[in-house]
Amino acid sequence: MADVDLIKSRLTSHPDFPKKGIVFLDIFPILRDPQVFEALISHVVHHITSHTVGLASNKKIDVIVGLDARGFLLGPIVALRLGAAFVPVRKQGKLPGQCIKASYEKEYGTDIFEMQADAIQAGQNVVIIDDLIATGGSASAAGELVKQLGGNVLEYIFIIELLFLKASSKLGAPVYSIIQTDD
Numbered sequence: 066m067a068d069v070d071l072i073k074s075r076l077t078s079h080p081d082f083p084k085k086g087i088v089f090l091d092i093f094p095i096l097r098d099p100q101v102f103e104a105l106i107s108h109v110v111h112h113i114t115s116h117t118v119g120l121a122s123n124k125k126i127d128v129i130v131g132l133d134a135r136g137f138l139l140g141p142i143v144a145l146r147l148g149a150a151f152v153p154v155r156k157q158g159k160l161p162g163q164c165i166k167a168s169y170e171k172e173y174g175t176d177i178f179e180m181q182a183d184a185i186q187a188g189q190n191v192v193i194i195d196d197l198i199a200t201g202g203s204a205s206a207a208g209e210l211v212k213q214l215g216g217n218v219l220e221y222i223f224i225i226e227l228l229f230l231k232a233s234s235k236l237g238a239p240v241y242s243i244i245q246t247d248d
Contacts, residue, residue, distance in 0.1 A: 117219055117222075154210060198225070198242065
């Protein structure tokens with residue numbers, strides 16, 4: 066897994082960000098290195114084509130859903146490589162047209178995600194992508210939006226998973242994370 070080691074080597078830690086006691090893992094150095102960014106995208110695409118498509122009865126991924134905002138950095142590229150649509154999930158009030166909503170709990174309150182109401186058709190196979198799974202609240206809300214429209218969440222994919230929060234057990238579909246940490 067040389068690609069995983071390469072990707073992991075470019076993550077940087079920022080203690081006490083965004084608040085005291087939190088160690089923020091920064092993915093932006095990955096994006097600044099085209100070779101490492103390509104390794105990340107290729108890794109995700111390979112995982113989907115070698116594993117995730119096997120979870121779909123028709124062996125096809127129809128939609129990649131990216132979460133606001135770092136999921137927007139990976140999702141469109143992965144979708145393009147797979148020949149799938151890209152659908153953004155955004156914070157409330159950021160998308161035009163008719164939207165559906167799902168709320169989720171944060172460490173200091175509730176937030177709301179939205180998706181355009183015509184973004185996913187019933188029965189479409191969906192993969193949800195984001196940079197990090199911590200508590201799982203935002204990923205769960207994205208999954209709820211997909212389900213409201215009749216989509217089938219095949220898998221959640223993350224660059225980083227904070228294992229000590231045990232969030233993957235709260236999601237209603239398999240989770241794949243490239244890097245797992247207990248820190």
